[in-house]
Amino acid sequence: xxxxxxxxxxxVKPSVQRIAIMDYLLEHRTHPSIExxxxxxxxxxxxxxxxxxxxxxxxxxxxxxxxxxxIDERNVNYDGDVSLxxxxxxxxxxxxxxxxxxxxxxxxxxxxMNGFAVQEIHQYYKGICPSCAxxxx
Amino acid sequence: xxxxxxxxxxxVKPSVQRIAIMDYLLEHRTHPSIExxxxxxxxxxxxxxxxxxxxxxxxxxxxxxxxxxxIDERNVNYDGDVSLxxxxxxxxxxxxxxxxxxxxxxxxxxxxMNGFAVQEIHQYYKGICPSCAxxxx
DNA sequence: GTGCTTGCAAATCGTTTGCAATAGC
DNA sequence: GCTATTGCAAACGATTTGCAAGCAC
Numbered sequence: 001x002x003x004x005x006x007x008x009x010x011x012v013k014p015s016v017q018r019i020a021i022m023d024y025l026l027e028h029r030t031h032p033s034i035e036x037x038x039x040x041x042x043x044x045x046x047x048x049x050x051x052x053x054x055x056x057x058x059x060x061x062x063x064x065x066x067x068x069x070x071i072d073e074r075n076v077n078y079d080g081d082v083s084l085x086x087x088x089x090x091x092x093x094x095x096x097x098x099x100x101x102x103x104x105x106x107x108x109x110x111x112x113m114n115g116f117a118v119q120e121i122h123q124y125y126k127g128i129c130p131s132c133a134x135x136x137x
Numbered sequence: 138x139x140x141x142x143x144x145x146x147x148x149v150k151p152s153v154q155r156i157a158i159m160d161y162l163l164e165h166r167t168h169p170s171i172e173x174x175x176x177x178x179x180x181x182x183x184x185x186x187x188x189x190x191x192x193x194x195x196x197x198x199x200x201x202x203x204x205x206x207x208i209d210e211r212n213v214n215y216d217g218d219v220s221l222x223x224x225x226x227x228x229x230x231x232x233x234x235x236x237x238x239x240x241x242x243x244x245x246x247x248x249x250m251n252g253f254a255v256q257e258i259h260q261y262y263k264g265i266c267p268s269c270a271x272x273x274x
Numbered sequence: 275g276t277g278c279t280t281g282c283a284a285a286t287c288g289t290t291t292g293c294a295a296t297a298g299c
Numbered sequence: 300g301c302t303a304t305t306g307c308a309a310a311c312g313a314t315t316t317g318c319a320a321g322c323a324c
Contacts, residue, residue: 012296015297015304034288040236048305070207071259075288088253099248102239115267116225122208122261130252152279152322171313191314195293212313 010065014120020045021056025066031087031096033075071124079109084121090129097129139231145201157182158193162217163202168233170212208261221258223248227266235267 003022007014020041024032032040038053048115057078060066069077071089079087086099101123108118140159154228159179161169167178176189194215197203206214208226214233216224223236238260245255 013303017305036300047306050288051290055305067212070210070261073205073207076210088255090250091256097253098255102241102244104239107239111225111262115214115270116234116236116262117265117270118225118262118318119228119264120262122259122263124207124257124259124261125248125253125255126257126259128254128256131254133254150278154280185311186313188282189280192280213298 007065009031010063012059012063012065017045017048017052018056018059020048021053022060022065023082025060025078027044029079029081029098031069031077031079033077034043034131035075037078050110069096069124071126086123086125088125088127090132091126092128096127101125144202147197147200149196149200149202154182154185154189155193155196157185158190159197159202159217162197162215166216166218166235168206168214168216170214172212174215206233206259206261208259208263223260224263225262225266227262227269228263229265229269232266236260236262 003019003026006026007018007022009073012018021037024037024040028040030036034050034053034057036124038048039051041048041053057066057068060078061068061137064082065080067079067082068109069079069087071077072094074094081098084104086101088097088099090093090097096131100120104121108121111118138146138161140156141151143163144155144159149155158174161174161177167173169189171190171194174194175185175187176192178239179184189242194205197204197215200217202217204216204219206216206224208224209213209231211231218235221238222243223238225234225236226232227234238258241258245258248255
């Protein structure tokens with residue numbers, strides 16, 4: 001599917017900037033920060049403003065087209081993959097990895113039953129990634 | 138146990154400020170922010186500096202005496218309860234609630250087996266809390 | 275006295291806001 | 300032409316840094 005139509009499917013009106021940002025999110029599964037996206041797209045869209053990157057990602061999150069990750073206290077990261085999966089932050093290289101999610105259906109039901117209406121689930125793990133662990137030896 | 142000894146048990150040298158901050162964390166299970174703690178202790182310790190609150194909480198986290206929560210992108214929150222439990226952020230009132238944690242032993246083993254050395258687990262849920270849900274009706 | 279702790283002021287940095295310029299229908 | 304989008308510059312606010320003063324052993 002073209003990114004143009006992908007955005008439309010989430011109710012987001014496409015524009016050059018929005019398509020470029022969503023393209024970046026979908027092609028780079030690196031959980032980029034605002035800064036990452038801005039720097040990466042500056043070359044192609046020289047007039048791009050960081051404000052637009054902020055506005056656009058806020059819009060994506062509101063429409064469910066992207067996910068905001070708060071795993072790293074230093075800055076917010078974004079994920080174009082909105083399916084349920086866990087994240088691992090390496091404390092050494094600060095890379096964020098995808099991991100399979102724990103099954104949550106029963107838990108969500110249980111929480112909803114107790115009056116907590118769960119809208120978002122975030123499973124975060126922190127530690128040392130395989131690649132950094134290998135370097136340490 | 139006295140907070141003085143509690144800090145010592147984590148290898149943290151006690152001081153008036155450190156005891157006051159840990160006391161606050163242990164007595165107020167509200168997952169306060171730096172600002173919350175600072176404002177609450179200003180009365181008792183008029184010379185208290187926000188820098189000291191920052192330094193102290195960083196120290197606590199490094200020694201495993203407190204947990205840093207990044208569930209709320211607006212600011213970092215702290216928890217004196219370092220046992221494994223989940224957190225729920227209400228999107229309306231912004232309160233953070235404790236919830237029982239999903240069992241994680243098997244998953245951690247599995248991740249460790251894949252080379253991801255897990256040191257921290259964070260289970261975050263976001264939505265509407267029972268009290269805010271009741272108000273909406 | 276030495277080393278750690280505290281606290282002020284300034285700097286920094288990510289993010290938001292106000293508003294004017296621009297683009298799209 | 301009207302409305303939504305973009306982008307600049309300034310404002311803001313949380314956090315960090317540099318450094319001098321204070322405290323404890």
